Amino acid sequence: MAETSDGPLAARASSKALAHLWMILGVIVVAFPIYYVVIASTHSTQTILRPPLPLLPGAEAYSNYKNAFSGGISKMGGVSLWRLLGNTTLIALGIAIGKIAISMASAYAIVFFRFPLRMVCFWVIFITLMLPIEVRIQPTYKVMVDLGLIDTYPGLILPLIASATATLLFRQFFMTIPHELLEAARVDGAGPWRFFKDILWPLSLTNVAAIFVIQFIYGWTQYLWPLLVTNSNEMNTIVIALKKMISFADADTPWSLVMVTSVLAILPPILVVVFMQRWFVKGLVETEK
Amino acid sequence: MNRTVFPHKLLPWLLVTPQLAITVIFFYWPAAQAFRQSMLREDAFGLSTSFVGFSNFRRVLSDPNYLNALQVTVIFSILVAFCAMSIALFLAVQAEKIVRGKGFYRTMMIWPYAVAPAIAGMLWLFMFNPSFGTLAWPLRQLGIAWNPLLDGEQAMGLVVAASTWKQISYNFLFFVAGLQAIPRSLQEAAAVDGASRRHAFWTIVFPLLAPTTFFLLVVNTVYALFDTFGIIHAVTGGGPGKSTETLVYKVYNDGFVNLIMGDSAAQSVILMVIVIGLTAFQFRFIERRVHYG
Numbered sequence: 001m002a003e004t005s006d007g008p009l010a011a012r013a014s015s016k017a018l019a020h021l022w023m024i025l026g027v028i029v030v031a032f033p034i035y036y037v038v039i040a041s042t043h044s045t046q047t048i049l050r051p052p053l054p055l056l057p058g059a060e061a062y063s064n065y066k067n068a069f070s071g072g073i074s075k076m077g078g079v080s081l082w083r084l085l086g087n088t089t090l091i092a093l094g095i096a097i098g099k100i101a102i103s104m105a106s107a108y109a110i111v112f113f114r115f116p117l118r119m120v121c122f123w124v125i126f127i128t129l130m131l132p133i134e135v136r137i138q139p140t141y142k143v144m145v146d147l148g149l150i151d152t153y154p155g156l157i158l159p160l161i162a163s164a165t166a167t168l169l170f171r172q173f174f175m176t177i178p179h180e181l182l183e184a185a186r187v188d189g190a191g192p193w194r195f196f197k198d199i200l201w202p203l204s205l206t207n208v209a210a211i212f213v214i215q216f217i218y219g220w221t222q223y224l225w226p227l228l229v230t231n232s233n234e235m236n237t238i239v240i241a242l243k244k245m246i247s248f249a250d251a252d253t254p255w256s257l258v259m260v261t262s263v264l265a266i267l268p269p270i271l272v273v274v275f276m277q278r279w280f281v282k283g284l285v286e287t288e289k
Numbered sequence: 290m291n292r293t294v295f296p297h298k299l300l301p302w303l304l305v306t307p308q309l310a311i312t313v314i315f316f317y318w319p320a321a322q323a324f325r326q327s328m329l330r331e332d333a334f335g336l337s338t339s340f341v342g343f344s345n346f347r348r349v350l351s352d353p354n355y356l357n358a359l360q361v362t363v364i365f366s367i368l369v370a371f372c373a374m375s376i377a378l379f380l381a382v383q384a385e386k387i388v389r390g391k392g393f394y395r396t397m398m399i400w401p402y403a404v405a406p407a408i409a410g411m412l413w414l415f416m417f418n419p420s421f422g423t424l425a426w427p428l429r430q431l432g433i434a435w436n437p438l439l440d441g442e443q444a445m446g447l448v449v450a451a452s453t454w455k456q457i458s459y460n461f462l463f464f465v466a467g468l469q470a471i472p473r474s475l476q477e478a479a480a481v482d483g484a485s486r487r488h489a490f491w492t493i494v495f496p497l498l499a500p501t502t503f504f505l506l507v508v509n510t511v512y513a514l515f516d517t518f519g520i521i522h523a524v525t526g527g528g529p530g531k532s533t534e535t536l537v538y539k540v541y542n543d544g545f546v547n548l549i550m551g552d553s554a555a556q557s558v559i560l561m562v563i564v565i566g567l568t569a570f571q572f573r574f575i576e577r578r579v580h581y582g
Contacts, residue, residue, distance in 0.1 A: 139322035221405030223519035
């Protein structure tokens with residue numbers, strides 16, 4: 001920030017260089033924990049237990065990952081890595097798709113129809129913003145028990161798909177659709193389904209993609225809810241299974257497998273965020289305001 | 290409000306029913322139960338329950354353990370919100386100065402958003418656990434008695450670090466968007482007037498960022514209060530002692546581990562009041578946003 005005699009241009013260049021330096025430092029801090037676990041997953045348990053960990057990949061990558069996928073994880077928790085990844089994917093997809101479906105449907109009804117209690121419905125949905133799962137865990141758990149939903153996929157998915165945020169976003173977006181479009185469609189004899197399928201859905205794709213990414217990650221990273229409604233290891237998500245594997249008191253913890261599981265638990269959502277970055281960032285910044 | 294609409298009468302009801310049904314079954318009914326239970330007391334054997342009015346609340350609010358959890362929550366939330374927001378703001382300001390490579394930095398910054406809170410906690414535990422953590426190792430070499438599994442303050446430090454780390458991405462994206470919305474000409478005008486960059490930032494840019502900052506303050510508070518359950522559960526389990534037991538952790542602990550329903554329900558209701566307060570605050574501020582455009 002010091003103005004040198006070289007004038008403002010040089011000052012600007014040096015401030016830019018400094019900015020790069022800070023960003024690189026920031027990226028190192030932000031990326032290091034992830035880098036660390038990726039590196040650790042390529043070393044043997046003996047190497048991991050002898051700090052400091054080498055900062056470069058080790059030679060055990062292939063054998064660690066092969067072991068993890070071909071039964072190493074099953075020996076720890078009785079459930080294969082495939083099953084854990086499958087459970088988590090199913091739940092994340094179920095939540096993302098379910099949320100989009102039910103919130104689009106209700107937003108469609110609220111914006112494009114007039115029916116008694118329309119605004120009451122809207123407020124009933126809206127107020128759920130103020131009731132996160134954490135403030136009603138015990139009674140919600142009891143509902144699950146009464147409905148026989150413990151240790152089932154619907155039990156893991158259904159309570160998480162009601163979302164005021166997604167409904168609000170779709171409502172907001174639908175309200176920006178010009179009347180003329182609907183009028184023209186109706187003149188052409190299009191009913192609600194044709195209008196939705198041919199006009200509204202194509203226009204909504206960007207929003208759908210954005211919400212999909214956000215909700216997929218929301219589903220993948222769930223913790224408290226799966227912890228409560230699953231007793232059987234068969235129904236564990238990878239995040240819960242990982243927590244159960246970690247024990248510092250147990251000398252036999254196969255840390256290399258724990259590291260492999262950690263990598264596989266964080267990789268899929270990271271890939272989704274990185275590859276769908278454009279929609280994700282737009283969706284996040286625009287919807288949550 | 291004279292929009293063209295479809296004339297159907299039954300169809301809209303069919304469309305809202307799935308969401309309403311889930312909302313009522315999994316949100317309103319349990320929330321109502323929480324209220325009901327918070328006024329009831331079960332006897333020691335769970336055979337009978339009686340209405341006790343507000344006595345559960347009185348007991349919870351005078352319980353030293355609850356007050357401890359409240360204090361832990363306040364300290365934890367302030368630390369997380371402050372650290373996560375200031376680091377993100379600093380980095381966003383740096384990113385704004387950069388022309389080339391912005392996209393690369395953004396991609397590198399958003400990773401932690403996709404990491405589950407519980408796993409974020411575990412990653413930090415891997416690095417800082419006393420038995421083999423690579424970053425715990427130099428601390429011990431320096432003669433620091435580093436053991437977050439035994440030392441309350443170190444445990445708090447670790448969960449704050451993990452929670453902050455996870456939230457930086459989110460705040461960064463919002464601050465970048467906020468900064469981009471501020472006209473460059475304003476900052477350049479300040480520079481022409483001879484204001485130093487630092488001075489221009491605090492007097493011009495920062496006040497204009499206020500809406501973003503307020504929004505993030507609410508989001509980060511909600512995050513620290515609720516979403517960090519996984520981090521605390523995975524890293525410290527509320528311990529050592531009760532040094533990292535937050536309000537949400539205590540609701541879970543009393544309701545599912547210690548099985549004290551009345552107290553747990555009363556705590557849920559108190560949390561609900563906190564969330565309603567925060568949401569109301571957020572919406573009042575969003576109203577203001579609209580006026581400012």
